Amino acid sequence: MGYGYYGFYYDWTYILVIIGAIICMIASARVKSTYSKYARVRSRSNMTGAEVAKRILEQNGIYDVEINHVSGNLTDHYDPATKVVNLSDAVYASTSVAAVGVAAHECGHAIQDYVGYKPLIIRANLVPAANIGSTLAWPLIIIGLLFTSNTGSILMQIGIAMFSLAVLFQLVTLPVEFDASGRALNLLAGLGILEDDELKCTRAVLKAAALTYVASAAAAILQLLRLVLLFGGRRRD
Numbered sequence: 001m002g003y004g005y006y007g008f009y010y011d012w013t014y015i016l017v018i019i020g021a022i023i024c025m026i027a028s029a030r031v032k033s034t035y036s037k038y039a040r041v042r043s044r045s046n047m048t049g050a051e052v053a054k055r056i057l058e059q060n061g062i063y064d065v066e067i068n069h070v071s072g073n074l075t076d077h078y079d080p081a082t083k084v085v086n087l088s089d090a091v092y093a094s095t096s097v098a099a100v101g102v103a104a105h106e107c108g109h110a111i112q113d114y115v116g117y118k119p120l121i122i123r124a125n126l127v128p129a130a131n132i133g134s135t136l137a138w139p140l141i142i143i144g145l146l147f148t149s150n151t152g153s154i155l156m157q158i159g160i161a162m163f164s165l166a167v168l169f170q171l172v173t174l175p176v177e178f179d180a181s182g183r184a185l186n187l188l189a190g191l192g193i194l195e196d197d198e199l200k201c202t203r204a205v206l207k208a209a210a211l212t213y214v215a216s217a218a219a220a221i222l223q224l225l226r227l228v229l230l231f232g233g234r235r236r237d
Contacts (some may be wrong), residue, residue: 001032001229013226013230014108014129014226015230016222016223016225017222017226019222020218020219020220020223023215023219024215024216026140026215026220027088027208027211027212027214027215027216028212028215030052030207030208030211031208031209031211031212032074034094034098034180034204034205034208035074035090035205035208035209035210037098038096038097038098038202038204038205039051039090039094039096039098039099040103041089041096041097041098041201041228042095042096042097043095043096043097043100043193043194043200045095045100045193045194045199046095046101046194046202047095047098047100047193048066048093048094048095049087049092049100049102049117050069050087050092050093050094051093051100051101051188052100052103052104052107052193053067053103053104053106054067055083055101055193056103056104056107056111056187056191056193059112059187059191060107060111060114060135060187060230061114062110062111062114064083065082065083065084065110065114065141066082066083066085066232067084067085068084068085068086068087068112068220069086069087069089069092069093070087070088071088072088072089073088073089073090074090074102074124074152075088076091076093076102076103076105077106077108077109078106078107078109078110078113080109080120080124081094081124083110083113085103085106085107085110086111087102087103087106091103095127096119097194097198097202097203097205098205099175099202100193100194100202101184101185101188101201101202101203101205101206102205102206102209104183104184104187104193104202105180105181105184105206105209106180106184107182107183107184107187108179108180108181108182108183108187109180111124111183111225112176112179112180112183114141115176115216117176117179119172119176119179120176120224121136121177122172122174122197123172126165126168126169126172126181127136127169129165129169130165130166130168130169132162132165133161133162133163133164133165134162134165134166136159136162136164137154137159137160137162137163137166137227137231138159138163139159140155140156140162141155141159141160141227141231142158143155144159144231155233156232157232159227159228159231160224160228160231160232163223163224163227164224165216165221166172166223167221167224168221170213170217170220171217173183173213173216173217174178174213174214174217176182177209177210177213178210179208179212181206181207184202184206185199185203185206188202
């Protein structure tokens with residue numbers, strides 16, 4: 001497995017973490033470059049991200065969701081707990097095809113919430129468990145290493161199980177994000193907000209954004225694999 005105590009020194013499995021980090025960096029760089037490219041393409045409708053969000057929500061009979069302006073770059077998100085579509089500086093007042101796509105995507109999440117889209121509900125219910133799991137996984141594993149009895153093995157197994165909850169959250173996120181993008185593109189086309197050539201640009205932006213979630217899920221799976229290889233089968237006498 002490795003050299004030193006319990007795999008902490010000369011640990012070959014650390015390459016899995018490096019691979020995951022590289023995948024995430026590539027995905028992040030791609031979404032930033034793609035967004036930057038199409039943020040310079042102004043939509044013919046001349047509607048801002050906020051205006052697009054309002055129109056989409058109203059057209060779907062959703063009147064209890066607020067549209068909020070938040071600081072930051074690409075910090076856009078929908079909060080189902082407060083029913084707020086949060087649009088970043090780069091999206092809220094921008095008329096670019098990139099901004100329009102991101103705003104529509106977040107409204108896609110609001111629509112999922114409105115219609116009771118099951119993967120979104122599952123993801124929301126997983127949030128507390130995933131947060132606890134990602135926080136306690138390593139402490140439990142490290143504490144388990146300090147024991148010389150089966151107690152240590154049990155703690156490590158629990159730690160791995162806790163981290164699995166965070167991985168599950170990442171996996172459930174994928175269909176939620178893909179569906180929101182699909183809804184966004186259909187709405188932008190159906191409402192005539194973007195024309196065909198503009199939709200191609202927006203599709204590229206949303207596709208690049210989706211890859212960041214795929215990368216995060218892949219990185220989480222690789223990290224879980226590392227934990228299993230290092231501690232999953234360990235037995236302490």
